[in-house]
Amino acid sequence: MTAPASVRTVAPAASDTALKINHKKRKVDPTYYWMIVPVLVLFAIFSTIPALIGGFFSFTNYAGYGDWKMVGLRNFQNIFSDPEILASYAFTFFFAIVATVVVNVVALLLALGLNSKIKFKTGIRGIYFIPMVLSGLIIAYVFNYLFSNTLPGIAEALGIAPLATSILANEQWAWAAIVFVTVWQAAPGATIIYLAGLQSISEDVYEAASLDGAGPWRQLRSISLPLIAGYVVINTILGFKGYLGTYEVIVALTGGGPGTATQSVAMRIFSGFSGGDYSYQMANAIIFFIITLIISLLQLQILRRREVSL
Secondary structure, three states: OOOHHHHHHHHHHHHHHHHHHHHHHHOOOHHHHHHHHHHHHHHHHHHHHHHHHHHHHEEEEEOOOOOOOOOHHHHHHHHOOOOHHHHHHHHOOOOOOHHHHHHHHHHHHHHHHOOOOOOOOHHHHHHHHHHHHOOOOHHHHHHHHHHHHHHHHHHHHOOHHHHOHHHHHOOOOOHHHHHHHHHHHHHHHHHHHHHHHOOOOOOOHHHHHHHOOOOHHHHHHHHHHHHOOOHHHHHHHHHHHHHHOOOOHHHHOOOOOOOOOOOHHHHHHHHHHHHHOOHHHHHHHHHHHHHHHHHHHHHHHHHHHHHHHO
16 A cells, blocks of 8 residues: 555655756757857848838838928829739739749640650650740840841741731730740749659559549549649749849830839839939839739648648
């Protein structure tokens, strides 16, 4: 009868000792602070503080130099009635939607081809992924020359009148050139994600489907696409969010022209930093940030519903 009592009295002491040992083990290594604190400081200096300063000046008439005074919400009110600002938002969302659709269709087709049983597919994959490692600005300048000189010259020699002039000077079709260059650069990254999804599908599934009489199209529709749906969501969300902030490709190809036909929101904001329109474009930047944040939150909800992780 005495043994259980002695066990009950000793157990709490042993438990307290174990808790103290665990507490000592949980002590944060000082190296962690040496790694994280400098990063936080640099982030605050180069990102957080400038953003707060810009947010403050969005309520002023500051031109980027000289004196200024508070104007309240006047900048924000004027943005919603500015036709050029509204046109830049319309073009940005139009471009983001079209580029997202085309990039994902092209990337999926490439992934299906590179995942099939073809010769030299390893070397072909390397060739396809070259655009991914090149600078977007360099790519855009190269295509600018091609669209402005090479393509019109070839079209003129072949007697194709509509292409004899640069597409970049056409207000109705300049956006198509921007989408083409964007797809050329962005498709390899999306292809890698689709390849990862396709390679995660067991060959046994396809073999069983073949035995049941399912052809390539039926296998794609009933097996491949449903099983890589999560990868489609990831590519769509990452692509759309990235294309909303497109800048360097448009600068190198059209400079926002002809006129302002291909001017994105990012270009409009940056133009204010050197054009004496600082406070007005900072208000525009805050509105664009809020819109992007709302879209990101909606996309996050979609990811959670589909139980997909980035």
